[in-house]
Amino acid sequence: MLTRVLPRFGSRRSIHVFERNLLVYRRQWLMMVSGFFEPLFYLLSISIGLNKLIGTIHVGGHPMSYAAFVAPGMLATSMMNGAVIDTIFNVFFRLKIAHSYDAILATPLDVSDVALGEIWWALSRAALYAASFIVCMVLLGDVGSAWVVLCWPAALLTGLAFSGVGLAGCTYIRSWQDFEFATLVELPLFLFSATFFPISLYPRWLGAIVSLSPLYQSATLMRGLALGQLSLLMGLRALYLTAVGLAGLRLAARRFRRILVP
Amino acid sequence: MSVEDLVVEARGLVKRFGAFEAVHGIDVEVRRGESFGFLGPNGAGKTSTMRMISAVSTPSQGTLRILGLDPATHGPTIRARLGVVPQEDTLELELSVRVNLEIYGRYFDLPWSEVKERTRELLEFVQLSERANSKVDDLSGGMKRRLTIARALINRPELLILDEPTTGLDPQARHLLWDRLYRLKREGVTLIITTHYMDEAEQLCDRLVVMDQGSIVAQGAPSELIEQHSTREVVELRFAQDEHEPLRASLEGFASRVEVLPDRILLYVNDGDEVVGQLGRAGVNPASTLVRRSSLEDVFLRLTGRTLVE
Amino acid sequence: MSDVTAHPSAGWARWQRSWWYHAVLYARTWRGSVISTAVFPLLFLAAMGVGVGHLVSQHAGRVQGLSYLDFIAPGLLATTAMQIGEGESTWSVLGAVKWQRTYHAAISTPLEPEDVLLGKLSWVGTRALATGVIYTVIIGLFGALHSWWALSLPLVATLIALAFAAPLVAWTCTLENEGALITFYRFAIVPMFLFSATFYPVSAYPGYLRPLVQLAPLYHGVALARAGADGHGSLGALSAHVAVLGVMAVAGLLWGRHTLRRRLVN
Numbered sequence: 001m002l003t004r005v006l007p008r009f010g011s012r013r014s015i016h017v018f019e020r021n022l023l024v025y026r027r028q029w030l031m032m033v034s035g036f037f038e039p040l041f042y043l044l045s046i047s048i049g050l051n052k053l054i055g056t057i058h059v060g061g062h063p064m065s066y067a068a069f070v071a072p073g074m075l076a077t078s079m080m081n082g083a084v085i086d087t088i089f090n091v092f093f094r095l096k097i098a099h100s101y102d103a104i105l106a107t108p109l110d111v112s113d114v115a116l117g118e119i120w121w122a123l124s125r126a127a128l129y130a131a132s133f134i135v136c137m138v139l140l141g142d143v144g145s146a147w148v149v150l151c152w153p154a155a156l157l158t159g160l161a162f163s164g165v166g167l168a169g170c171t172y173i174r175s176w177q178d179f180e181f182a183t184l185v186e187l188p189l190f191l192f193s194a195t196f197f198p199i200s201l202y203p204r205w206l207g208a209i210v211s212l213s214p215l216y217q218s219a220t221l222m223r224g225l226a227l228g229q230l231s232l233l234m235g236l237r238a239l240y241l242t243a244v245g246l247a248g249l250r251l252a253a254r255r256f257r258r259i260l261v262p
Numbered sequence: 263m264s265v266e267d268l269v270v271e272a273r274g275l276v277k278r279f280g281a282f283e284a285v286h287g288i289d290v291e292v293r294r295g296e297s298f299g300f301l302g303p304n305g306a307g308k309t310s311t312m313r314m315i316s317a318v319s320t321p322s323q324g325t326l327r328i329l330g331l332d333p334a335t336h337g338p339t340i341r342a343r344l345g346v347v348p349q350e351d352t353l354e355l356e357l358s359v360r361v362n363l364e365i366y367g368r369y370f371d372l373p374w375s376e377v378k379e380r381t382r383e384l385l386e387f388v389q390l391s392e393r394a395n396s397k398v399d400d401l402s403g404g405m406k407r408r409l410t411i412a413r414a415l416i417n418r419p420e421l422l423i424l425d426e427p428t429t430g431l432d433p434q435a436r437h438l439l440w441d442r443l444y445r446l447k448r449e450g451v452t453l454i455i456t457t458h459y460m461d462e463a464e465q466l467c468d469r470l471v472v473m474d475q476g477s478i479v480a481q482g483a484p485s486e487l488i489e490q491h492s493t494r495e496v497v498e499l500r501f502a503q504d505e506h507e508p509l510r511a512s513l514e515g516f517a518s519r520v521e522v523l524p525d526r527i528l529l530y531v532n533d534g535d536e537v538v539g540q541l542g543r544a545g546v547n548p549a550s551t552l553v554r555r556s557s558l559e560d561v562f563l564r565l566t567g568r569t570l571v572e
Numbered sequence: 573m574s575d576v577t578a579h580p581s582a583g584w585a586r587w588q589r590s591w592w593y594h595a596v597l598y599a600r601t602w603r604g605s606v607i608s609t610a611v612f613p614l615l616f617l618a619a620m621g622v623g624v625g626h627l628v629s630q631h632a633g634r635v636q637g638l639s640y641l642d643f644i645a646p647g648l649l650a651t652t653a654m655q656i657g658e659g660e661s662t663w664s665v666l667g668a669v670k671w672q673r674t675y676h677a678a679i680s681t682p683l684e685p686e687d688v689l690l691g692k693l694s695w696v697g698t699r700a701l702a703t704g705v706i707y708t709v710i711i712g713l714f715g716a717l718h719s720w721w722a723l724s725l726p727l728v729a730t731l732i733a734l735a736f737a738a739p740l741v742a743w744t745c746t747l748e749n750e751g752a753l754i755t756f757y758r759f760a761i762v763p764m765f766l767f768s769a770t771f772y773p774v775s776a777y778p779g780y781l782r783p784l785v786q787l788a789p790l791y792h793g794v795a796l797a798r799a800g801a802d803g804h805g806s807l808g809a810l811s812a813h814v815a816v817l818g819v820m821a822v823a824g825l826l827w828g829r830h831t832l833r834r835r836l837v838n
Contacts, residue, residue, distance in 0.1 A: 013338075016368045023361055024354065030751065034758040041766050049772030050624070053640070055631040066627070099352045103413075105318050106346035107369035108338035180608060187612065191619035197627055261319055262279060 013109050017117020018124070020104075035085070036129050039078035040136055046070050047140055059198045062229055064144075071142040072222035073195030075133050075151065076215055079126055079158040080186065086122040087166030088182055092173050101260055111257045115249070119163050126159030127152075137226065145228025154225060154238065158218040161241040164248025165214075171255035189215045214244050267294050269329060269421050269452045270315055276323035277310045284310040286476040287324060294420075297443075297453035299463045299470030301558075303566050306473040308456040309349065312425050315454065316346050329420065342370060345419030349426050351410045355399040359390055362398055363413055370417040377416070384412040388442060404435025411442065421452045428462060440465055460559035474566045484558050491564055492556040493518055495534040499527045499541075499548040516540055530556070590683060590691020591698070593674075598699070609703055613648060613710045620644055620771070621714060636773050638802065645716035646725070646797035647770035649707045653700050653729035654790050657736030658761055660696045662753045665744040669835050676836060685833040689741065693825065696737040697730045704729030711801065719803020728800055732793035735817035738824025745831040764790045792816045 025032055047067040054066040094100040101114050109117075134151050137143050169182065193215035199207050210216055221237040224230060270292040277285040285307040292298045300308045313319035314326060317333035317340045326333055328340045354362050360381055367377035385391045388408040398406065407427065414422060427443075428436045443466060447453055457463055463470055464484045471481040480487055497517070501509065506522045513520050516537050517529035531537045534553030541548075598605070621641035628640040635643045668675040678688050704726030711717055711725075747753070768790040774782050785791055792813040799805030 011338075013369070013371065016365075016371075019368055020354075020365045023365055024357060028751070031754050034755055038758055038762055041763050045766035045771065049776040050628075052776055053632040053635060053772055054624070054627045057627060057630075098355070099350060100354065102348060102350070103352040103366070104369060106316055106341060106344070106348065106414075107366070107417075108342045108371070109369055110338060180605070183608060184611065188615055191615050196619055197623040201623060201626060 011110065011113055011116075014113040014116035014120060016109065017104065017114055018120045020117075021121045032125070035082065036132055038081075039074045039129075039133060042074050042077075043067075043071055043133075043136060043140065043142075046074075047142070057198065059200070059223075060229075062227065064227060065142070067140065068142045068144065068227065069198070069223065070196065071137045071140070072151070072226050073193070073215075073219040075130065075137070075155055075222055076158055076193075076218040077190055077195060078129060078133060079155050079218070080162045080189070080215055082126055082129055083122055083159050083162035084166050084182065084186060086125060087118065087163050088170045088173065089179070091118055091167060091170045095170065095256075095259065096173075105260055111260050112253055114260075115167060115253055115256050118167065119160070119249070122163040123156060123159055126156055126163075130155035130159070143226050145226065147228045147230065148226045150225045151222045154218065154222050157238060157241045157245070158214070158222075161214050161218070161245035161248070164245035164252065166248070167252035168248045168255060171252065171259055189213055193219060195219055214241055217241055268292070268327070269294050270454070271327040272315075272324065273326075274324035275311070275314060275321050275326055277307070277314060277319070278322040284476055285314075288471075288473070288476075288478050290471065290478075292421075292452065292454060294452055295447075295450055296468045297447050297455065297466055299467035300454070300456040300473060301458065301460075301463055301470055301562060302456075302473035303458065305475075306566070307476040308473055309425060311473070312423055312454070312456060316344060316423050317341050342417065343420050345414030345417065345422040347410050347414045347422070347424040347427055349429070351406045353398045353406060353409060353413070356397065358395050358397060359385070359401070359409055360394040362409060363416055366413045367416040372417065380416055380418075384415055387415070387445075388412040389438070402435075404431050404438070407431060407435065407439065408442070411439070415446075419451065421454065422446060423454045425456050426458070427455065428457070428459065436462070460557055460562055464558050472562060472565050479565045480561070487561045488556050488558060491561040493530040494532045494556055496554055496556050496560060497529040497531055497534045497537055498552040498554070499529065500525065500550045501527070502549045512544075512546065513541075516544075528560075530560070586683060587687035587690040587694070589681075590678060590688045591694050592691075593678065594692055594695035595698070598695070609706055610710070613652070613707050616648055617641065617645060617710070617714050617716075620648075621716070639716075641714060642716045642718070642801070643773075643798070644771060645711045645714060646801040647768075647794045649704065649711065649725060649729055650732055650790060650793040650797040651765050651768075651770055652703060652707060653732035654736050654761070654764070654793065656700050656703060656729075657696060657733035658740060658757070660699065660733075661692070661737040661740040662744050662756075663750070665692070665741050666747060666750060666753065669745055669832075670748075675832075679836050685836050686829055688836075689825070689828050689832050692741060693734060693737055693828075696733050700730045700733030701726050717801050719801070721800045721803045725797060725800045728793070728797050731796075731814070731817050731821070732790075735789055735793070735820040735824075738821045738828060740824070742824050742828035742831045745828065745835045764788050768794055770794050789816060789820055 050070075051065060051067040056063050057066055057069055058064075059069060104114055105111065130152055134148060134155075137151075138148065173179065173182075192210060193213040194210060195215065199210055199216070202210060217237040217240050221234050221241075224234055268291055270290060272288065272290040274287045274289065275285060276283065276287050288307075288311065290311075300311060302308050310319070314321050314333075315328060317328055317337045320334060329343055331340050333340055354365065357365070363381040363384060364374075364377050367380060368374075372380070382391075385394055388411060390405060390408060390412065393401065393405065398409065401409065411424075411427070414424075424443075428439055431439070440462070443453060443455075453466070455463075455466055457466075467484060469481070469483055470487070471478045472487070473479065480491060482490065499513075506524075506527055509527065510520055510522055513527065513529060517531045519530040521528040521530070529537060538551055538553060541551075621644055625640035625644075628635065634640075675685075675688050679685055707729070708717070708722060708725040712722070744753070767785060768788045769776075769785060770790070774785050774791070777785055795805075796810065796813040796817070799810055
């Protein structure tokens with residue numbers, strides 16, 4: 001499906017890169033499982049405490065509990081973190097430390113197969129995390145509509161967007177110390193993408209800047225779905241995330257080629 | 263010779279990295295079933311050439327045919343028929359020996375049943391069956407190297423490319439590796455090897471080229487090269503004094519070539535024992551004398567110079 | 573005679589070399605670290621203190637008599653101190669005893685394992701103290717300090733960092749691989765960060781859960797920091813908080829002497 005959207009980007013063989021990751025992580029399943037708990041802990045903490053301190057808030061004229069407001073933002077954040085760990089950290093390790101890809105490229109696999117395989121992997125993991133997170137949202141009562149099922153593809157789209165950006169960003173990282181910069185980008189996105197308080201609290205010009213954040217677009221999209229407050233703007237938000245992801249992938253494919261087959 | 267008999271055919275092959283030219287237009291032909299060597303000091307352009315021949319790096323200029331195909335258009339098809347042993351092992355350290363081979367086999371689209379079968383055979387072949395379930399991280403350097411070779415063989419390649427296969431190994435491990443390479447050659451696998459060990463090249467290669475600073479400076483069978491670029495024997499003389507240069511004039515008449523090194527003087531001659539006798543009669547009294555056969559190392563140092571190239 | 577002159581160097585004079593080693597190691601990467609040390613509290617206080625604080629003020633108003641910003645700012649200092657203590661004493665220690673084996677190199681000099689341990693912990697304390705000063709200034713700029721007792725906040729940060737670092741160094745020395753560290757981070761550090769009454773008062777929990785929260789070492793650190801910023805607190809409660817953290821640090825140190833020696837010498 002993805003291969004049709006991106007003509008001549010990777011082949012069926014990319015699935016073997018996915019297989020490789022599966023074999024590698026089979027030994028580290030606890031790490032994979034535990035990664036899911038972090039956003040859940042955030043969600044629980046907020047539902048227990050901040051929900052009582054803040055109560056009901058109004059976003060775009062709709063009343064909602066604070067927990068219901070925050071939950072989609074946590075889901076979006078979890079997708080971003082997962083994609084960043086999968087693409088930036090793990091791929092950097094394989095690309096520049098372990099040189100795993102050099103071995104793969106001596107086989108019939110191509111650079112684009114490698115990049116695509118990593119994205120399959122990141123998306124599958126995201127699909128798993130997103131599904132269990134959405135179930136938790138429903139169980140905690142942070143959901144107001146059956147449209148919440150669409151949060152699942154929306155979460156995957158978020159994963160794709162950040163995987164694309166992460167994969168491209170990863171190629172610019174020179175050493176472990178540079179990860180500090182990744183954190184410096186991630187943290188403001190996490191804190192200010194209208195994840196903890198509505199965008200209406202910002203002055204208008206600042207709000208305009210915030211709305212460029214893919215995390216803001218994703219959180220808002222999924223909030224609308226979870227609460228059943230549908231609007232045409234959602235299509236635009238989804239489109240924006242797709243565009244960010246594809247731009248990242250294009251850049252990543254070019255940079256990968258330059259690094260791996262100079 | 264028919265085209266099918268040429269496994270690698272390169273004409274005017276050039277590789278540039280930005281303004282730096284690593285390979286300056288070399289011509290190479292490797293025939294099916296032979297074992298072919300690339301010799302040269304570090305930085306001679308061997309690895310760049312190997313990467314082009316492995317169809318992972320595109321030539322900047324010139325024509326290249328591997329197994330009769332153009333790597334620019336048939337990269338995956340060519341790589342499906344090659345085995346590559348890179349300079350760095352690039353194994354999955356966290357995984358077991360067995361799984362390393364299985365994963366790699368899957369990259370070639372081999373079905374799982376065949377991958378399992380092949381893995382068992384290859385572990386036997388490189389004598390790692392007993393370590394099949396060990397983590398690669400726990401293996402010795404020689405074992406890792408053998409595993410890398412087994413990995414390169416998973417797809418039954420027609421051409422096996424080895425970049426410095428024995429660098430850093432102890433003598434036992436080297437000899438075991440050589441033995442496995444002989445067997446592969448007997449089975450008809452074409453071998454391309456880079457090395458800077460001259461004994462290795464003499465042992466393993468039917469034909470070889472010597473590369474220096476991106477160009478081929480000599481080619482032929484090891485014995486031909488020794489014949490062309492060196493004498494039959496070499497006399498090594500050591501003297502008690504530190505200054506060797508003043509001795510050069512007195513020795514020049516005894517050999518076709520005299521080479522003065524910091525620690526000894528080399529005389530290139532046809533009959534070493536006879537020259538040693540002549541020296542004694544002429545009153546030259548070295549602290550020690552050694553007569554040995556001329557080796558590829560003499561050819562190599564003659565062609566690429568004694569200065570350390572980094 | 574020579575024994576007498578050699579003896580004084582057995583104390584600080586010897587383990588300060590290990591302190592220097594850790595300081596030099598940190599100096600290589602200080603730039604990125606200093607940026608995040610200064611930027612992180614700014615961003616966090618702006619988002620949680622001001623942004624979420626605005627929402628809280630509209631509904632609950634004040635939290636335990638404090639504005640929400642005043643309530644969480646000291647908690648931020650305490651959690652950061654915990655993260656310094658944790659971060660400096662897990663991965664880097666495992667690296668030093670397993671991968672790079674730099675601690676093995678250190679004890680092939682006149683240094684004893686105890687010197688390496690004291691050097692490490694004194695370095696953690698130094699970093700926490702310096703970070704505590706920066707954070708206290710930033711919290712002050714946000715107007716969240718209300719007492720001269722706030723001058724004690726850097727010391728509180730140091731105590732919290734050591735309370736975490738000492739036992740964690742000791743524990744890390746017993747590990748064979750990093751798997752346990754990841755699990756520990758996700759199942760101990762993250763929940764502690766979220767549930768130690770940092771973001772809301774302990775009264776938000778049902779009664780039967782409160783004693784559990786009070787078992788968390790970070791809870792005591794947060795309470796201590798909050799009292800320092802605010803200037804209010806009962807002597808009994810404060811001594812209890814200090815005692816919990818102090819006991820952790822000392823017990824960790826004693827345990828670590830044992831585990832590090834066993835790791836390095838055997």
